[in-house]
Amino acid sequence: xxxxxxxxxxxxxxxxxxxxxxxxxxxxxxxxxxxxxxxxxxxxxxxxxxxxxxxxxxxxxxxxxxxxxxxxxxxxxxxxxxxxxxxxxxxxxxxxxxxxxxxxxxxxxxxxxxxxxxxxxxxxxxxxxxxxxxxxxxxxxxxxxxxxxxxxxxxxxxxxxxxxxxxxxxxxxxxxxxxxxxxxxxxxxxxxxxxxxxxxxxxxxxxxxxxxxxxxxxxxxxxxxxxxxxxxxxxxxxxxxxxxxxxxxxxxxxxxxxxxxxxxxxxxxxxxxxxxxxxxxxxxxxxxxxxxxxxxxxxxxxxxxxxxxxxxxxxxxxxxxxxxxxxxxxxxxxxxxxxxx
Ligand code: NAP
Numbered sequence: 502x503x504x505x506x507x508x509x510x511x512x513x514x515x516x517x518x519x520x521x522x523x524x525x526x527x528x529x530x531x532x533x534x535x536x537x538x539x540x541x542x543x544x545x546x547x548x549x550x551x552x553x554x555x556x557x558x559x560x561x562x563x564x565x566x567x568x569x570x571x572x573x574x575x576x577x578x579x580x581x582x583x584x585x586x587x588x589x590x591x592x593x594x595x596x597x598x599x600x601x602x603x604x605x606x607x608x609x610x611x612x613x614x615x616x617x618x619x620x621x622x623x624x625x626x627x628x629x630x631x632x633x634x635x636x637x638x639x640x641x642x643x644x645x646x647x648x649x650x651x652x653x654x655x656x657x658x659x660x661x662x663x664x665x666x667x668x669x670x671x672x673x674x675x676x677x678x679x680x681x682x683x684x685x686x687x688x689x690x691x692x693x694x695x696x697x698x699x700x701x702x703x704x705x706x707x708x709x710x711x712x713x714x715x716x717x718x719x720x721x722x723x724x725x726x727x728x729x730x731x732x733x734x735x736x737x738x739x740x741x742x743x744x745x746x747x748x749x750x751x752x753x754x755x756x757x758x759x760x761x762x763x764x765x766x767x768x769x770x771x772x773x774x775x776x777x778x779x780x781x782x783x784x785x786x787x788x789x790x791x792x793x794x795x796x797x798x799x800x801x802x803x804x805x806x807x808x809x810x811x812x813x814x815x816x817x818x819x820x821x822x823x824x825x826x827x828x829x830x831x832x833x834x835x836x837x838x839x840x841x842x
Contacts, residue, residue: 502515502516502517502547502548502549502795503515503516503517503770503795504516504550505700505776505777506700507581507621507622507652507673507674507700507776507777508652508671508673508674508698508699508700509645509651509652509653509671509673510581510621510622510651510652510673511651512550512578512579512580512581512621513550514550514551514581514700514776514777515548515549515550515551515581515777516770516776516777516778516795517549517766517770517777517778517780517791517794517795518549518551518552518553518581518583518702518777518778518779518780519540519541519544519549519551519552519553519779519780519781519782519788520553520704520779520780520781520782521537521541521552521553521554521558521563521566521567521781521783522554522555522558522563522781523781523782523783524537524540524554524558524559524562524563524566524567524783525557525558525559525560525562525563525566526559526562527558527559527560527562527725528725528726528727529725529726529727529783532559532783533783534566534569536783536784536785537566537570537783538566538569538570538573539785540782540783540784540785540787540788541566541567541570541571541574542570542573542574542785543785543788544782544788544791545574545580547788547791547792549788549791550579550580550581551580551581551583551702551777552567552571552580552581552582552583553583553584553676553702553704553779554567554582554583554584554585554615555584555585555588555626556584556585556586556588556607556610556611556614557585557588557590557595557626560590561610561614564584564611564614564615565614567582567584567615568614568615568616568617569616571615571616571617572616577617580621581621581622582615582617582620582621582622583620583621583622583624583654583702584611584615584620584622584623584624585623585624585625585626585656586599586603586604586607586608586611586623586624586625586626586641587599587603587604587607587625587626587627587629587637588626588627588826589603594826594827595826596826596827596828597626597627597628597629597630597631597826597827597828598629598632599625599628599629599632599636599637600629600632600636600637600640601636601637601639601640604637604640604641604644605640605644608620608623608644608649608650612649618649619648619649619650619651620649620650620651621650621651621652622650622651622652622653622654622673622674622702623641623644623650623652623653623654624653624654624655624656624674624676624702625637625641625654625655625656625658626656626657627656627657627825627826628655628657628658628659628662629828630828631828634662634665634666634669635665635666635668635669637666638653638665638666638667638668638669638670639669639670641653641670642669642670642671645670652673652674653670653671653672653673654672654673654674654675654676654700654702655672655674655675655676656675656676656677656704657676657677657825658675658690659689660689660690660693663675663693663699672699673699673700674694674699674700674701674702674776675690675694675699675700675701675702676701676702676703676704676779677690677691677701677703677704678703678704678705678820678821679691679703679704679705679706679769679772679775679778680703680705680706680707680708680712680765680768680769681708681712681745681749681765681768681769681807681811682708682711682712682733682742682745682811682815682818683705683708683820683821685820686701686703687772691703691772691773691774691775692773692774694774695773695774700776700777701774701775701776701777702776702777702779703769703775703777703778703779704779705779705781705821706765706766706769706778706779706780706781707762707765707766707780707781708733708742708765709727709728709731709733709734709781710728711733711734711742711743711746712746712749712761712762712765713761713762714746714750714760714761714762716743716746717743718736718739718740718743722734727824730823731823732819732823733819737817738815738817738819741814741815741816741817742814742815744814745810745811745814745815746761748810748814749761749764749765749807749810749811750764752764752803752806752807752810756803757797759793760790760793762790762793763790763793763794764799764807766778766780766790766794767794767797767798767799768799768804768807770794770798771798771799771804
């Protein structure tokens with residue numbers, strides 16, 4: 502495993518972090534807790550130290566599973582627990598709420614679920630346009646000073662929002678989406694973080710499973726699985742993404758003797774400014790390819806080739822915007838539509 506440091510966090514962070522969204526169950530067609538705990542233990546055995554979770558993942562369930570897995574294994578101080586704050590449940594979905602009141606409520610519940618008395622990295626999940634960034638930043642600074650959290654991060658924030666935020670509180674990290682098919686962050690967030698000393702935890706390394714090489718045109722998703730509505734998984738566009746994956750898989754095999762999944766994760770890790778790539782998994786066996794991710798890197802020719810494959814195959818690209826939760830409207834709080842995280 503490769504390790505990096507996150508400002509303010511004493512435990513070294515593995516450069517591949519385990520994402521636990523699917524372990525929450527909702528939006529991923531259900532989940533098996535015992536299997537999830539085994540997956541977390543398998544990740545720790547493979548040298549993963551960073552676990553990324555959020556209260557919004559299964560409305561607390563993912564945090565509970567992470568808390569249970571760490572408690573059963575022991576060694577809390579060897580794990581970087583990265584969770585989030587600032588989304589509030591409304592019906593079957595969430596709205597954004599990063600008010601001071603909300604943050605102080607959420608931290609207590611998260612600490613209880615995670616069975617710990619501190620959080621290593623506490624990240625604002627989505628910008629809340631109805632709460633001044635300064636209010637959110639001050640609340641988190643107060644929690645940091647009280648020792649409840651070690652470092653402060655944000656996710657899905659613009660550069661302008663981060664600039665405002667860090668006039669009040671030190672920002673250790675940002676969490677934008679980044680994978681071979683979703684590269685916007687390389688144009689703005691990642692270079693800005695690199696220039697300003699922030700770590701980046703980039704999410705969706707496998708583009709919600711698309712880059713595993715296991716998806717087919719006739720793959721069906723069950724229950725509330727968000728890929729039923731993810732625009733990348735809808736025909737006719739889906740076929741373009743699958744064609745790109747097929748070509749990338751051939752390249753990975755012929756050039757490196759590896760699968761497309763290690764290539765996809767390596768591609769993220771090799772981008773200047775990326776600290777940690779988050780890989781979502783909920784079955785121990787899914788982490789097997791991790792061994793093929795570390796100890797090598799893509800050269801400039803390979804990086805250029807992967808770019809050309811994506812640009813040629815995906816003629817009608819679409820980003821990850823469908824995941825954005827609705828904004829809060831304080832004047833009509835109960836009439837807001839709700840959406841998945
Ligand atoms: P991802 O890493 O792009 O893909 C995860 C999915 O890929 C898994 O759930 C699994 O699907 C499949 N998979 C993983 N390894 C596999 C293997 N070896 N073989 C076959 N399939 C495999 O997805 P993600 O969960 O969206 O992103 C990773 C993490 O980033 C999340 O868990 C979360 O911590 C974070 N995230 C943050 C935000 C944010 O707003 N800050 C948004 C999205 C994600 P199955 O479970 O169906 O097997």
